[in-house]
Amino acid sequence: MKKLRVLSTAVLSLAFLLSGCGPSSQQGQSSATNENGPVKITLLNTKGEIEAQMEAVAKVFNQQNPGINLQVIPAAAGQSPFEKVSAMYASGNAPTISMVDPSDVKKFKDKALDLSGEKWVKDAVDGSLDAAKDDGKILGFPFAVEGYGLIYNKQVLDKAVGGNFDPSSIKTRSDLEALLKKIQATGVASNLQSPMDWSLAAHFLPIAYSAQSKNPQDIDKFLEGLKGGKEDLSKNQVFSGLMDTFDLLKENNISKKDPLSGTYEQGPEMVGKGKVGLWFMGNWAWPQIKGFDTASGNYGFLPVPVSNNANDYGNSQIPAGVTKRLIVDKQQSSLEQQAAAKKFLEWLVYNNSGQDFLVNQANIIPAFKNITLQPQDPLAKSIVQYMNKKATMQAMTTLPPDHWSQLGASMQKYLSGKIDKAGLINEIQAYWKNVK
Template sequence: MKRKILSIMLTFALVFSLMAGCGTKSSNNGESNSTATATKSVKITLLNSKGEIQAQLEDAAKAFTKENPNITVEVIPAAAGQSPFEKVTSMYASGNAPTMAMLDPGDIAKFKDKFLDLSSEKWVSDAIDGALNAATVDGKVIAFPFAVEGYGLIYNKAVLDKAYGGNFDPSSIKTRDALEEAFKKVEATGAKALEISPMDWSLGAHFLSITYADQSKDPAQVAQFLSDLKAGKVDLANNKVFNGLMDTFDMMKKHNIDKNDPLSPTYDRGPELIGKGEVGFWFMGNWAWPQIKEFDTANGQYGFIPVPISNSQDDYGNSGIPVGVTKFIGIDKTQNSAEQQGAAKKFLDWLVYSSTGQDMLVNKLNIIPAFKNITLQPQDPLAKSILQYVKSGNTLEFMTTLPPDHWSKLGASMQKYLAGKIDRKGLINEIENYWKNVQ
């Protein structure tokens, strides 16, 4: 995905666009199947791999059924700690494939023989530029781009305002030293600086992947770097970006509220700490807003700052956060009936084109949509912060097509590093060995 084009289109779609939704491609298959579901009750299932919005997705399913009484949608959660790919694979093996499966971008192509061709759906024409890249396999669109997301260091502005004795300017933090100064200022107020959530997916898929994204502004150069890693041609011990990122991580470890037992916290601890103002920062993404909101009793302000990799504010990456389409939904064609497939298409259309569906997507699920016809402005502060980075062009490549086991295997390596069970040399060894063995 080209970051520059994505930035322009996201800005156009979500900030300045006044366009009404209309596509040029017809969805004849969806129309005929929708007609079938109009006179016949049908139940469909959605495998949800975004556990933080399980309750909100269930509410969206109920709202859809209220408007489409003959269609019932069951939202099935993927187990915590289980990759979506593993969950869906096991469901296929048991002959109980979900009608719709929410997967990571890198997993879509693996189901090309099981997912329905959606190329003729109306929303294909309304997708923002680049949003369908990972969903297009052998010239066919086989998945629906569900969410645009971004991540970095979430800050609680009230905590930072107190620490700085005035109006905190997030753009002032563009170096490692500036970040540590912010940590120390927060700690001087009696609060803690930072929460590092130790989940393997956060450490492996998100934090470590900044190493790849920050290698170059040019996506082709990033791809070449990964190719060189696979070929064993990269010496991470002498890679400036990697060492800079890990120097920052070492500094973050010193200010981690849970530094004495860094692997003990669960995901749920993060939103509580940042929402209650017990910490100033939390490394996480905008998907966490529904949980933060539950603890934010003061209607506070939140946003993102980048993870700096050096003390030179002009170094690439020090002013940007990763942004990209992170989740796709495929429709099964092998174990679900034509009526179920039609109902699933109708559900996706409902999200994109109905006022209720759009409201659910943007305001209830707190999703930044990947469609230019949706002009609703997100109200949550983290989505707004992401859009500010998009508008300014300060976005990094969200590494969404890494190998499926990257987050679990190298996330485990990052956990060991976080806990002090391996040093940097050991971490480098595990990272390089992992990439050399990627098939």
């Protein structure tokens, strides 16, 4: 069985400790023109929230590289990257570049081009390439560092606490419960719990794994125990504590009467317009929140507490890690297309326009030490603050590809009351016993 690999807090913090001053170099302004016209390449985008930005940056790249014609292909909402890329390979129409989840990289190891010789490898944040390595080859480009937790609208929370809300004041479940009551006392709904399977099982549930220990090896051991049927989640304090917090959020959910009716698009509007104080989501949501912002950009993250002991690991940390990687096809793409794809990856890291796209347009925290642009959106800034305080948890970015779809369905059943906690535990443990 393959060991799950995760990024450490110290590793992620390094990107920002090393960021400082100095201009970005301009490279990749042009590429050799093919005799038959520009080399056509495609990029499958599985981050739907930045589709407009991806389309825009493709135009800029094409203008600066007239020998290349990059086209962005959007993935269908709700479809896992693994399923989409697999289907495109099966149809003989594989993307030149595929944006996949970290756990998918090695699934395509026979189809992914070795990127070990690329210039950006030396500038990648230490540890950010570990999960993309196989037999000494680097198969994936670290596209984005992201984090998540309870997004808060500070304007709403300031009113609730009667002053300047301090996010560090929430250290336990009891603290969170008291805050929810204070928000409700102002006439505003306290929180929204979105029902998307990927949110529930790619982000919320994995906190039960990452909060087990600061040590990656201990987390690996815990997951191996689940696979071997040796872990009883009903007796695991971290899992039980996290689900108690989930129960708290479920009970106060603005969509409690119809908890599965919500959509992703509902969240940015509700938190942006101050209709709810809290929303469990990640920094990728800022472009949408920004469109509804009534709090003058005053937002941040609260950790999801797992106990009522303020000193317990997980109560003051948020998960953060490389959440998307780009792989280059070597099976169905020509050598010219492969070269053009590698040109685009290098352009993202070293070209001013590429860096601007990552940091300022797509609101992505880059995984490269040479990029000195600082994120300006409030959610990315909040994550950087947690990183600099060494208050981030290991993000479970290499879980099995079907984890969020299979256990997302289980979490949805629990959210809607179709199964109880014992039923949820049974489904989670049964899933892990069948993981190969």
